[in-house]
Amino acid sequence: MATQSAQEGASGPPPQPAQPGKPARYISKYSELVRREAEKNKSQWKTMGPAKVAVPSPNDFLQKRSKEPKLAPKKKEQEGEKLLPLSVPGRTYHPVIRIKKNFIYKNAVDVIRGKPKKPRHFCVDTRQGDKYLLEPSGLFPKYIRKKNYGVIPKYVTRRNEEMKRAEEEYQASVLAELKKKAMKTLSEEERTNILKALKKNWEEVNRAFQTLPVITDTRYKKMQKEELELKLQQLEHDIAAIEKHKNVYIANV
The missing domain is CATH 1.10.287 (Helix Hairpins)
Structure with a gap:
């Protein structure tokens, strides 16, 4: 028994089979690039405008009279070009003379030569003298004075002609059919x-x-x-x- 135990201690326990380990976790090669993009655009639109605004330069301050309108610069005369003197007007030239009109005299002449205004028709409906215009009230027979009053409208005449033509065509077709069957x-x-x-x-x-x-x-x-x-x-x-x-x-x- 002692010999058997010594042999067992010398040889050691039997080897156990190796257990398979867990596979390595998958890591994308774009993870670092995605992380940098997220940090770059993390707070890009947290405000109404862009996050970083260019600071104005201290040299660009508002100067005096800078907002007043300025005239266009005069064109420089070309080298060798000289201004010619103005030509003398001819004998038949008559300058335009602006005559001021007398509007008071003109208005007086228009009133004298104009036709007198016709009196407007009023209707008084109370004993206190309350009145109103008769023409827009509907009591004035203004429509009977129209040129086309009592004239049949064109569309009615056209419709009647079309109806008459259709009736004649129908009667002609009926007569033709009766002649065939006669x-x-x-x-x-x-x-x-x-x-x-x-x-x-x-x-x-x-x-x-x-x-x-x-x-x-x-x-x-x-x-x-x-x-x-x-x-x-x-x-x-x-x-x-x-x-x-x-x-x-x-x-x-």
């Missing part, structure tokens, strides 16, 4: 030709009816006989109607 009158020649054709058809149908056998013992013979009888009756009716009436009308379908 019945046509047969002439005497057409009536005679139709009557001859109907009589000729009647003779042909009658000849076919006469050639039928006397005994109709089959269904086909009965149907043929009834059909010929109906045709004869219709032809006789048409012939009688055309012979009875001289004026025959045909509708346009």
Whole structure:
């Protein structure tokens, strides 16, 4: 037992597996640049103006008469240029003489030659003499004196003309439509030709009816006989109607 413990003490405890450590924290390479920009613009707009204002120079003080308007500097004469003397006016030159007008005389002449003012119409409504102008009150018939009083306005005349034109166009379209649908009158020649054709058809149908056998013992013979009888009756009716009436009308379908 002592030997086993000595061997264990000499060799030591068994090695334990190394535990993985935490990864290094990520640090951006722009962090320093962002920090400097933030410190630079930290209090840039805390006031209404910029943080740093240029201090005026002591040499730029307000001098005496500096705000008074100054005349433009005179142009220096060019070298070698001389002023020419003024030209002498001609004999026909007449200077402009400004004559002062006599406004008092002018006003007097205007009053003498002017038309007298017409008296204004007043209306007195109380016994104390209270009065007011009659024209703006609405009691004065000033509208009947207008040049266009009682004249139909242009827009009313234009509207009436348009309505009349539209009515005429409508009536013309109705008449045209009625003419299209109107019945046509047969002439005497057409009536005679139709009557001859109907009589000729009647003779042909009658000849076919006469050639039928006397005994109709089959269904086909009965149907043929009834059909010929109906045709004869219709032809006789048409012939009688055309012979009875001289004026025959045909509708346009």
